[in-house]
Amino acid sequence: MDMNQYLEIFIEETKEHLQSMNQALLQMEKHPGDKAMLNEIFRVAHTLKGMAGTMGFSKLAKLTHEMENVLHALRSGEMDITPDLVDILFECLDILEKYLNTIISTGGEGNEEFSGMLRTLNEIKSARTPAAEPSAGTPAVEVEKAVAEESRTASFQINQYEQNAINKATEMGMNAFKITVFLNKGCVLKSARAFIIFQALERHSEIIKSVPKVEDIEDEKFDFEFTVVVVSREDSVIFDRELNSIAEVERAEIISLNAEALKEASARGETLGGVKPGLERGDEAGPESIQESEGVKVLTTSRPKTGKTVRVDIDRLDVLMNLVSELIISKTKLAGLDDIVRSQKFTEEVEYLERITTNLHDAVMKVRMVPVETVFNRFPRMIRDTAKELGKAINLHMSGEETELDRTVIDEIGEPLIHLLRNSADHGIESADTRKKAGKPETGNIYLRAYQSGNNVIIEVEDDGKGIDLEKTKRKAIEKGLINSQVAENLSKKDIISFLFRPSFSTADKVTDLSGRGVGLDVVKTKIEALGGVIDVETEYGKGTKTVIRLPLTLAIIQALLVYIGEEKYAIPLSNVHKIEYISPGDVKFVQQQEVILFRNTVVPIIRLGEVLEVRREEGKKPKQLTVVIIKKGDRLSGFIVDSLIGQQEIVIKSLGKLLMNIKVIAGATILGDGNVALILDVNSLA
């Protein structure tokens, strides 16, 4: 067994544990009296200690051990939870995260000792609770112990071959022991722990039998106990000492396999039986075990059900996704074949295939969906720290954490959200004094909401702070030479807000550590748009700001409108298509040299895609009718003039690759039914 294979599990589980510790700490800070949270933190610290010990991360184990001591004192009421103490626990959490990150990047826990923190924890403990020196066997574990007590030892039978080995060993003056090891119920990496125990035993003895089998133990196919038969030159004391020095071993029963010990065992009426008197030295008997297999079976059924989830490497999902994409392309090809005879049966089958592929696609997409919670859960801590730093009182209200998004979106959405939340905390929420004067409650509120709306997921960041001073923004825009003061007069609220998304545009008077360097919103916008999303800001001066991010549910496969521009085929994401209009060339008007049309009484700028995309075309042909695809981007409309429509189709988005990544007007490519490539227009940069 190689420890490395457990490293991944360790990392994943530690991540989860740290996350729950984080949540519990935040809860505990709000409700210091909440014993449940304290217990949760204690449980996590305890589990982490065990896991770290198993993996040989001694520094991590040491820190969690010290934490555990302090937490134990808290639980037993020997000290009270103070804000300072919570801060220290948060710091501990940060250190644990640092350890974890080092482990992730290097595979080892690194050399950093954080001895300052260890000392602090020690001081806290010794200052208040000289008497309390809790061992690993804390109450939480004691309960578990009671449960462990009840569990059965699997019936145990020694077959002839094994018995011969024992006989031979005893003849050579060696001792044979049957050792049953009970692991702590909280033990997480059972098989790794068992591995360590096996190693310890093998240092002093030879293992001749194991129940369950070693392979099963390696696969964690056992409860919290296993039994081995060993032969050794050593005394049982050695084993007792060795086993009890291994963490997470609850207890070990060591029975000498000689007549006396057996008698004793049966006298105590233990279920350890099964070791029949026939075992006695020199006796030939001992039929092949029947009981053993039964015992194993019982063990199997009594094993607690493992969860119904499976961890899957994201790369594997990507492979699956690619295969589904290929299947969809192939299906589209099949449906589009024209030089074949189409019987009704063929059409039916193709339709059926179409349904299956669509369902398959949905299913795979669902597998890739991750709740936004995985991103959201770090925000409460962040807002807490930010608020402390700024000396403001801020409450973060989150809702819709269960809303799901594609994995790729989840990975990218964190950073923009951090930006927006920090903006709200730093620029939005006023200081307590200012709020009081403005007649607002002293504690500021930031709302982070996620919900699904049609084929989009909406994420909103809203604060009840001071809002954006649009006049100031306008002045700044003039100052920076983005507009002249005359134009500024006629700007709508929306237009002014759009300045905020320009690169290097910050209205903050002073640059703080958190924000105001003017590298904020434009980065956010770029990122969101790269994800195929749209961002909008609503603000009311004095009342607050709300940023709305609209993201597509899926990224890889979308519905698209295919169009001809000249001889070339292009795809426009259907989610951006508002309507299709046919107009005569005379309907095109000009406003400040910009071509526009009137669409339901609104002025809509039009873009001649053929020109923008430099499509070569035959001269002289003037169409009598123009096809305008009305594109919706946020609240804004614009019209794309195309030559003709091909139709709606499900397309698989493919990247153009690193070399061609920076072409603004193209969002990607897709493979059409005929195997040719069509480019997908980047509506955000065109419209």
Added chain:
Amino acid sequence: MDESANSNVKQFVVFKLGKEEYGFDIQRVTIIERMMKITRVPKTPPYIKGVINLRGEIIPIMDLRERFRMPSAIETDDTRIVIIKIDEVSLGLIVDEIMQTLQLTEDSIENITNLGEHAFVDYIIGVGKHEGRIITLLNPEKILSLAD
């Protein structure tokens, strides 16, 4: 084939551009394809001809003649696309004709720092000599960065 065991021997894919012969280290060549339909990509340099679909993968295509400022050629039955790949980035290169794969010993490869101020001298690792032929050996890494 004793030579192949020799570490001083390198294999090259030799192709023609006009009258000149060029070579790529065979390690960098993924596959050689017949000419196929190329989808033009707007807003790219003229030597980028567009992209193709190679079994589900989108691969950009460069016209090597145009890149080396040679007069462009008419597509023939011999025209091929040589796909090269470095660090997961693939690029297809249009060449006039594939000649062969050739083993060259290190001795028969000459550095050409003395070729003067040729604009593309950077993109050449050396010149291979084989039975009186002269083969310009290209540096695929450089060609890939050229596409930027």
